[in-house]
Amino acid sequence: MTGATEERRGALPSGVSRSQDLRKKLREESYLAGAGLSTAIFLALKLGRPLFLEGEAGVGKTEVAKVLSRMLETPLIRLQCYEGIDVYQAVYEWDYPRQLLHIRTAEAFGADADRKRFEDELYTRRFLVSRPLLQALEHEGPMPPVLLIDEVDRADDEFEAFLLEILSDFAITVPELGTIEAARPPIAIITSNRTREVHDALKRRCLYFYIDHPDLEREVEIVRLRVPGADERLARQVAEAVQRLREMDLYKPPGVAETLDWTEALVALGAKELDERLIEATLGSVVKYREDQQRALGAALSLLSGGGGA
Amino acid sequence: MLEAAVAFGRLLCRAGLAAGTDRVVEFARALEELDVTRREDMYWAGRVTLCSRPEDLEPYDRAFEAFWEGRERARPLRQPKMRLEVSVEDSVQPPKKSVEKDPAGEEAVRLRYSPVDVLRAKDFALYTAEEFAELHKLLADLSFSGALRRSRRLEPAPRGRHDPRRTLRGALRTGGEPLRHRFRKARRRPRRVVFLCDISGSMSSYSRVLLRLLHAGVVSGEPVEAFVMGTRLTRVTRELASRDPDRAFGEAAGTVRDWSGGTRLGDTIKEFVDRWGQRGMARGAVVVILSDGWDRGDVAVLAEQMRRIKRLAHRVIWVNPLKAAPGYQPLAKGMAAALPYVDVFLSGHNFESLEELAVTVAGAVGDRQGGAG
Numbered sequence: 108m109t110g111a112t113e114e115r116r117g118a119l120p121s122g123v124s125r126s127q128d129l130r131k132k133l134r135e136e137s138y139l140a141g142a143g144l145s146t147a148i149f150l151a152l153k154l155g156r157p158l159f160l161e162g163e164a165g166v167g168k169t170e171v172a173k174v175l176s177r178m179l180e181t182p183l184i185r186l187q188c189y190e191g192i193d194v195y196q197a198v199y200e201w202d203y204p205r206q207l208l209h210i211r212t213a214e215a216f217g218a219d220a221d222r223k224r225f226e227d228e229l230y231t232r233r234f235l236v237s238r239p240l241l242q243a244l245e246h247e248g249p250m251p252p253v254l255l256i257d258e259v260d261r262a263d264d265e266f267e268a269f270l271l272e273i274l275s276d277f278a279i280t281v282p283e284l285g286t287i288e289a290a291r292p293p294i295a296i297i298t299s300n301r302t303r304e305v306h307d308a309l310k311r312r313c314l315y316f317y318i319d320h321p322d323l324e325r326e327v328e329i330v331r332l333r334v335p336g337a338d339e340r341l342a343r344q345v346a347e348a349v350q351r352l353r354e355m356d357l358y359k360p361p362g363v364a365e366t367l368d369w370t371e372a373l374v375a376l377g378a379k380e381l382d383e384r385l386i387e388a389t390l391g392s393v394v395k396y397r398e399d400q401q402r403a404l405g406a407a408l409s410l411l412s413g414g415g416g417a
Numbered sequence: 418m419l420e421a422a423v424a425f426g427r428l429l430c431r432a433g434l435a436a437g438t439d440r441v442v443e444f445a446r447a448l449e450e451l452d453v454t455r456r457e458d459m460y461w462a463g464r465v466t467l468c469s470r471p472e473d474l475e476p477y478d479r480a481f482e483a484f485w486e487g488r489e490r491a492r493p494l495r496q497p498k499m500r501l502e503v504s505v506e507d508s509v510q511p512p513k514k515s516v517e518k519d520p521a522g523e524e525a526v527r528l529r530y531s532p533v534d535v536l537r538a539k540d541f542a543l544y545t546a547e548e549f550a551e552l553h554k555l556l557a558d559l560s561f562s563g564a565l566r567r568s569r570r571l572e573p574a575p576r577g578r579h580d581p582r583r584t585l586r587g588a589l590r591t592g593g594e595p596l597r598h599r600f601r602k603a604r605r606r607p608r609r610v611v612f613l614c615d616i617s618g619s620m621s622s623y624s625r626v627l628l629r630l631l632h633a634g635v636v637s638g639e640p641v642e643a644f645v646m647g648t649r650l651t652r653v654t655r656e657l658a659s660r661d662p663d664r665a666f667g668e669a670a671g672t673v674r675d676w677s678g679g680t681r682l683g684d685t686i687k688e689f690v691d692r693w694g695q696r697g698m699a700r701g702a703v704v705v706i707l708s709d710g711w712d713r714g715d716v717a718v719l720a721e722q723m724r725r726i727k728r729l730a731h732r733v734i735w736v737n738p739l740k741a742a743p744g745y746q747p748l749a750k751g752m753a754a755a756l757p758y759v760d761v762f763l764s765g766h767n768f769e770s771l772e773e774l775a776v777t778v779a780g781a782v783g784d785r786q787g788g789a790g
Contacts, residue, residue, distance in 0.1 A: 126451065126458065146451070146461035153450045156443070161471070191569025195582075203581035210593030226589060260697070263570075302697025304655075307435060310469040314443075317471050358695060358725070398721075 116155025116292050118250050120178050125149075137332050138167070138174040139325055147316040148175070157274050157295035159310055162318035165362020168298040172255035175294060181250040184293070186239040188262035194269065198240045198279055206234050230283035240273060244289040254293035259309075260302045267306050274312050323350050326366060333367050336374045344381040345370050348410040349393065355406065357399040369393040383407050418453070419445050425484050429467055432476040436467045459485060537768040540741065542622035553629060555768055561634040561641055563608035563703045564731065564780025570604045577602030608703050608731055609640040610778055613689060615708030616645045617680035623738045623766065627707045630771060632657045642698060646685040646708070652693070680711060682751050683718030690725050699729040703778050707736045707765060710752025719751050723758035733758060734777055736765035 123129045126142075126149035133140050133148070140148065148171065151158035160168040176183035186197055206229050213225040237245060243254040256270065273279060277292035297313060299305055321329060323346055330342040337345070345366060353360040361369075372392045378385050386407045394403050403410070426441035444466040451458035460481060468477050537555070544552065573583065583599035591597075612631050616624040631643040635657040643654045686706075690699065704726055712719050727733055735755065739745060741764040747753045756762065761777050764770045 126461075142457055143461050143464065146458065147465040150447050150450060150462065150465060154443075154446060159469075189569065191571075193570060201582065201585070203585050206585055207588065207593070207595070210588070214593060229589075265570075300696060304470075307469065311435075311437070311439060314447075314465040315469045316465050317468075317474065358691065 117153050118155075118179060118291070118294060119149075119152050123149075132178060133174060134332075136174045136178050138170060139321070139329050139332065140171075141321075141325070144171075144316055144318065147314055151296075151314050152294060154314075155292055155294075157297055157313040159297045159299070159305075159313035159315045160318055161299050161301055161315070163320065163360070163362055164300055165364035166318045166320060167363055168296075168318055169255065169257055172253050172296040172298075175296070176253040179250045179253070179294070181248065181294075182246065182252045183255060184239050184243045184246070184252050185255045185257060187257050188259050188266070190261055190263055192262050192266050196238060197266070197269075198238050198273075199281060200236045200238065201230070202234045202236050209234070232284065235281065235284065241279060241287065243293040243295075244273075244277060244279060244287060246293065247290065251289070251291040251293045254295045256295065256297045258300060259297050260299040260305055264306065267309055271306075271309055271312065274309070320353060320360075321363060323347065326350065326363065329363060330366060330370050334370045334374060337370050338379055341373060341379060341381065342370065344411065345373065348381060348386070351406075351410050352393065352403060355402060357394065357402060358396045359394075359399060361393045365393045381411060383411070386410060418448060422448065425463070425480070426467065428480050428484055429477065432480050434467060434473050434476060435469060440467050456485070537772075539768075540766050541626045541738070542766070544626075549626075552626065552768060556629050556633045556771075559630070559633055559771060559775050560637060560639070561610050561775055561778050562637075562639045563610045563778055565605040566608050566701060566731070567603045568606040570606075571601040572604040574600055574602040576600055607639055607779075608701060609642065609698065610634065610703045610705065611642045611644070611694075611698060611730075613644045613646055613650075613686065613704070613706045613708075615680060615682070615706075616647050617711070619680075619709055619711045620707075620738070623707075627736075627765070630707075642693075644689060644693075646680065646682065646689075648681060648685075650685045650688040650692075680708075681714035682708060682710070682712035683714045683716065683720075683722055686722040686726070687718060690722055690729070694726060694729055699726060701731050702729075703732050703734065703780075704730040705734045705736060705774070705778065706755075706759075708751075709737055709739050710735075710747065710749040710755060712749070712751030712754075716750045716754040720754040720758070723755045727758040732760045732780070734761045734763060734774070735759040736763045736770075736774060738764060738766040740764040741766040741770070 120129075120132055123132055126146040129149045129152075130140055130142070130145035133145060147158060150156065152175075158171075160171060162168055172183060172185070209229060210225065235241075239254070243252050246252040259267070259270070262270075274295060276288075278286050278288040280286045295313075297309075320326075326346040326349065327343050330337060330346055331339065334342070349361050349366045349369070369389060369392045372389045373381070373385060376385065376389070387404060390400055390403060394400050422441055422445045426436045426438075426444065429436040444463055447462040447466050448459070451462050453459060463481060464474070464477060468474055539548070541552075571578065571580075573580065577600040580599040580601040583601075584595050584597070587597050587599065588595040612634060614624065614627050614631055616628070620627075628645070631645075631653070634641040635643050635654055636659075641654070642652070643657055645651050645653055693699070694704075723733070735752075737747075737752065739749075740762065747756055763774055763777065765774060
């Protein structure tokens with residue numbers, strides 16, 4: 108409850124004043140964050156800074172945004188980046204068919220004298236279609252929305268430079284309209300798989316966190332939390348097997364997302380315990396390269412607990 | 418507290434992190450929001466504000482220990498790595514202005530003896546100091562622009578997809594009647610070029626020139642990535658990105674621990690595919706491997722990794738300086754194992770062959786040869 112007027116940035120869920128509280132809160136939303144990640148999220152919320160998350164695929168980067176949106180009861184606005192994405196797909200686009208109709212209408216009414224006015228009207232807010240970034244800035248509500256800019260490393264440099272402008276001022280200039288500024292800057296989460304190095308200037312405006320694979324105990328806990336149908340024993344066996352798979356030098360080591368998929372597959376098959384036959388039948392949900400599967404199957408026995416170290 | 422934050426930031430800068438003033442201010446602000454008496458809060462506040470890539474984490478941890486826990490200088494923060502000696506003969510300096518001032522001195526004579534044409538065909542291993550300098554100028558003119566690919570970005574074109582934006586703009590001028598329809602089509606952009614340069618002992622007469630080549634590629638402004646392969650893989654794109662080659666080499670040498678050590682080609686290429694290639698860097702790219710193909714490791718590993726690269730990349734080019742030797746046979750086991758997965762096999766022992774490489778990279782030659790367009 109500070110009266111500071113410049114503090115239009117940031118938003119914390121009620122009852123959270125320390126990063127430890129936030130950690131508990133995240134847990135209630137079925138997201139297990141370590142001390143580091145919860146501090147990073149806490150600071151992002153508190154200081155109103157974009158949070159830049161990096162890490163292997165499937166470690167739960169995107170999930171952070173989803174959880175925050177649930178926790179703050181605010182919409183999640185997602186911008187999936189891809190190569191060639193530009194302003195018209197990310198920010199705004201004029202509604203051309205409607206603009207043309209508008210001109211026609213003007214003509215039909217023979218409003219020659221008012222032609223200038225009709226033309227001016229063409230470039231007003233009501234003919235503007237907002238795309239995710241503009242939506243996030245224009246959102247109205249008690250809480251700012253969560254803006255997820257997913258896989259920013261897939262977009263090209265031109266787009267990065269553009270993001271830079273938005274993330275520092277939380278304002279967008281539409282040449283025909285003027286500047287649109289966010290009443291409250293969105294909570295921005297940016298993720299990257301590191302397929303290419305994102306420019307330093309962009310990172311500099313963000314808080315940075317690298318999400319690692321969880322350790323065994325935390326992974327067991329995550330499985331238990333997210334797949335309630337799984338037995339404690341099964342959850343532990345799966346987590347152990349995945350940890351060994353990660354040590355196995357695969358082309359694509361499984362992430363937490365794969366662990367959960369795998370557990371769900373096993374639960375769907377009614378498994379209570381992991382055995383070699385089940386591993387063979389369900390391996391496709393954790394390991395997705397043929398070479399990796401062969402390697403994993405070759406070591407299937409050692410994936411089972413008690414089967415010796417990897 | 419602010420002073421401590423600033424001092425800590427300085428220490429991190431010295432450890433190679435980009436902890437500028439803005440970051441340090443951010444760090445100080447973060448500290449205000451947290452419990453400074455808790456070591457953990459302190460640690461994470463710094464980590465999320467002052468680090469910006471995974472490579473920063475280790476130096477950060479060490480600096481944190483040293484600074485906040487008084488375990489100062491238990492270990493030097495970053496051991497000075499093996500230095501690349503930029504010897505006089507290898508210097509980049511143009512062959513001195515004194516050459517011109519020198520009234521018909523012997524240096525000028527010597528330069529006349531190495532006219533550019535001769536230089537272009539001469540094996541790098543036989544170069545003299547002046548010739549190296551000359552070569553550098555030639556390299557700067559080479560352009561390594563990858564073969565073109567369709568981008569998803571659109572640009573105005575006489576034919577193609579309808580462009581309502583420009584059509585409407587035009588319609589305003591003709592009383593709202595879209596008389597002329599405008600179109601746009603996918604822009605074509607050069608593919609990424611990834612250089613993997615072997616710097617092991619057996620390549621030593623060439624690796625310096627080839628590194629210069631990498632440097633010229635990286636500063637050209639085209640999408641180029643550069644790695645060096647020794648006993649392990651090191652990405653040097655960042656280090657080579659500065660325009661000053663001497664500094665770039667100094668920095669690259671700082672990162673490369675294994676200057677002219679042994680090669681385990683298969684393993685280092687695997688490291689590349691695992692960490693970078695498969696995630697996207699090699700996808701649809703032109704991958705250029707500069708190596709003599711001597712592999713001290715298991716060649717089966719190399720074959721498997723080459724197969725992976727082949728599946729990811731648009732084109733795989735292997736440059737082997739030994740190929741120029743008369744009667745060359747790919748006898749090095751690694752070379753033989755890799756060849757089936759190579760689209761174009763070039764020599765790269767002299768400047769002419771590097772020009773050929775540039776053309777191949779641009780796809781002009783390869784497209785006709787391979788027909789794999």
